[in-house]
Amino acid sequence: MDSISANDSKSISDNNTQPTSATSIRRNPVWSDYLLFFLGIPVAVAFIFSLVETKLTNGMPYLDNLLCINILMLTAWLPVCLSTYIIKFSFRDWRPPLIAVCLLGLFTALMPTAFLFQKLGNLYAQIYPIYAINRADDISPNWGLDYLLHFIRYSIPILPTFLAGVYGYRAVMGIDWFGYESPHQYIANKNTTMMQPDEQKTIQATANLIAGSKLADNAKILAIRADQHYIKIWSDQGTDLVRLRFQDLTQALKDCNGIQVHRSWWVNLDQVNAYKQDGRKLEVIMNDNLIIPVSLSYKNAVLNVLDKKLQD
DSSP, rough: OOOOTTTTEEGGGGGGOOOOOOOOOOOOHHHHHHHHIIIHHHHHHHHHHHHHTTTTTTTTHHHHHHHHHHHHHHHHHHHHHHHHHHHHHHTTTTTHHHHHHHHHHHHHHHHHHHHHHHHHHHHHHHOOHHHHOOOOOOOOSSSHHHHHHHHHHHHHHHHHOOOHHHHHHHHOOOOOOOSSOOOOHHHHTTTOOOOOOOOOOBOOOOOGTTTTTTOOTOEEEEEEEEEEEEEEEEETEEEEOOOHHHHOOOOHHBBBSEEETTTEEEGGGGGGGEEEETTTTTEEETTTTOEEEEOOOHHHHHHHHHHHHOOO
C-alpha cells in the first residue's frame, strides 16, 4: 500500500486524542432480573391500572378486572421488548443510542400488537358484556396508514410506560437491557484480544505462535486479516496464508500486545507507527506503512488503547 505523509497522519508519540467515553452497564442480569423486568413491571403497572378502573374494565368484578388488565399489559409489554431486542441486534454494527433503539422497537411492535389486542378484545367482549359496552375502539386493524395513526393515538401511554421501565430499571438496578456495551466490553464479549490497562502483555507476536505458518519462527507479526476460510498474515519478513478460523488465531495471540480493530482485522500494537483520522474514518498505520481500516464499532476502543500506549 502507498505510504502516508506525516501531514496526513498522527504519530503515536504525538497522539493527544482523547477517546469518547461510553456508558457501560454496572452488572450483568441474573434470573431474578429477568422475572422482575419482563413480568414484574407489567404486572405492577396492571395492578395500578386496576385500582383506577380503566374505561374498558370498569364495572367488571375486581379480580376479573385485574386479570384482564394483566393479560393486556403483558400482551403489549412482551412484544415491545422482543421487538426492541431485535432492533438492538439488527443495528449492533451502528450502535445507535438507547432512546433510538427503544423508539424503533416500540413502533415496530405497534401494528402486530394491535392485531393481538383486537383478538383479545373480541374474546373478552364475548365473556363480559360490560367490556363490549365500554369498547370505544371497534375499528378492525388493517395495514393502512389511517389505522396506524389511529392506533398510535390510542397507544401513546405505552411510550412513557416503556421508557420509564427501561430507564428506571437501569438507574435503580444498574442493568441496560437494550443499550450497547462500552467499547471495552464490546470487544471483550467478542473474544478479542484487547489490551486492558492493568495487563502486562510480554509475549511477542511471532510466527511460531501460528500453527501451519511457513514464516520463520522469529518473524514478527504485524497484522492478520480474515479472508474467507483463510487468514492472511503480515510480518516483518513477508506475508503468509494459513487455513485457520479468525477466532482461533486471535485466541492463539491473546497473550500478545494486540487488538482487534475490525471484525476481520487484528493488529500488533507493538508494530503500530501512526494513525490517520478523516471525519469518522480511522486507519491504523503499521511500521511498514501497511494501512488497516478501523470499523466504527471498534474506533473508540482503539483510540483508547493507543492513548494508553502514549501514556505508558
